Amino acid sequence: MHTASTVDRIVSGVLADVAKREAQLPFKEVKARSRDMGPTRDVRAALLRPGCGVIVEIKRTSPVFGPTGLSLSIADIARDIEAGGAHLIACQTERLRFDGSLTDMFAAREAVDLPMVCRDVIVDPYQIHEARCYGADMIPLQVGLMDQARLESLIDRIESLGMVCMAEVRTPEEADRALQAHASVIGVNSWTFDTNDLNREMFASIGPGLPTEVLRISLGGVRNARDVIGAASNGADAVLAAESVMSQPDIKAATMRLSAAGQHPACPSRS
Template sequence: MARKAPADRAGTRLVVGRGRRPAGLHRRPESAVRLGAGALKCPGSGTWRGRMRTPGAPADTIGTADPVPYSPFRKGAARVSVLDEIIDGVRADLAERQARVSLDELKERAARAPQAKDGVAALRGEGVTVICEVKRSSPSKGALAAIADPAALAADYEAGGASVISVLTEERRFGGSLADLEAVRAKVDTPILRKDFIVTSYQLWEARAYGADLALLIVAALDEEALVSLIERAESIGLTPLVEVHDEEEVERAVDAGAKIIGVNARNLKDLKVDRSTFERVAPEIPDHIVKVAESGVRGPHDLIAYANAGADAVLVGESLVTGRDPRAAVADLVAAGAHPALRHGRG
């Protein structure tokens, strides 16, 4: 059966405003290398002048000299956004790791890692699939759970039927590490998403070297050239990018950059509040051939079903699992809800 558009599945919902481009009109932007090293116009944020790749230079040099990331909140902001603060810390920690481990060493380790699993295939199902997250803390809630053994938690997720396991590797705000990623990879066969604030290709090589199959790329943290370059680099080394957006404008950027999986985060990056209606508003702008992931705000099966009715192919769940009493049972309940026959209509 042909897959219905999200608005069709939602019933009488009518989307007013800018419509989706006809199939075939989404195109990738011209490379910033061909456009030159001048200032580019960023949507809704004036101009930016970041470090451009020298023509002919390898993509792995992108971001190694601390380029300025695109941020929709930096220009004219009265204060630095939460995202900017996190990325500043990420860059400081990244510089320390780069000083200890060369890119060549990472590539050698990545070559010995298990072959990456297909993230798109993992999230495409007859119903709604579930991404379960290993997360100790967050900027919005602070400490959530100690998680002394992330591998054991991941094993519970796998036993419950998770399609993908997300591992936070950002240390300062989320309490994660690459050691967590490595431990989870050694324990489970389920595809793994490295969830971090990735701004350079070095971090993508880290993801592969430590066993990740997917990597998160946040549109709000990257300018156009960096987004395209990181998607291409990720795919070239076997990673499936999950490209995160927060509004319709970012969806257009993600689609134009070639994203195959788009996650809509219902958490506002300015105030960290969750608004589940964000997905309902934004999802119709995502073409049907792209996997749609609803991020944030899933407390149980009822939220999964609500997101499914708004067009979600998958949901990402973290806080409610790590703070609950029985994560395996909680995952099983979500998976069962996602597999309900009523949600299979028009899918697959």
């Protein structure tokens, strides 16, 4: 179980931050802007490309590893990730713990053709419309942070804007709830939300039990080619890597190593 005080503090901080932004740009206006955006990029097609796809997450810092020391612009990083063969790009936009921003995601999306995953703690409808305004194609929802009614409501809102929801789970019970909410993409996160502990067996314990029609993503703990192949052998359609790429001096080369592993014959393919 999450430590209530830690989770409550994170969520309340996010909501307070949202309230500040909403005071500057009312919900009605951001909602209208989001519905006027151009078409989203095809997340499902990207996830269904042959092999095990690699999603590289652009992030400036993290509570566990500290600053990543990015030396390139966000646009240049995104171009290196795309050139390295990634299937999607994720961008950390959470401000309070990761020093992320929606403008980073916008800059990344403008530089490449890959679909964009908005990595944030999304708990309010305002955030969904706001993310679409900045080019999000896929939005994560932390299943453990909300009741079932809110989960289903936010999934519907995400899909109504042409985006894809990734239901993030950390327990079999959360995976069951995601399936009950008709999530078509489930991300199994190996990091605990509150204590930032890593369980490298998390995907292996949950992923193989998910229905075959659900697209499955392994989040966290991907360090090398062996981790990519291991996740794929347990049914992952994609893995998300962050520090293992962001910490390298050559982001393109680091992405290429993981992407090549995703094309290894040991990685099953849906196609």
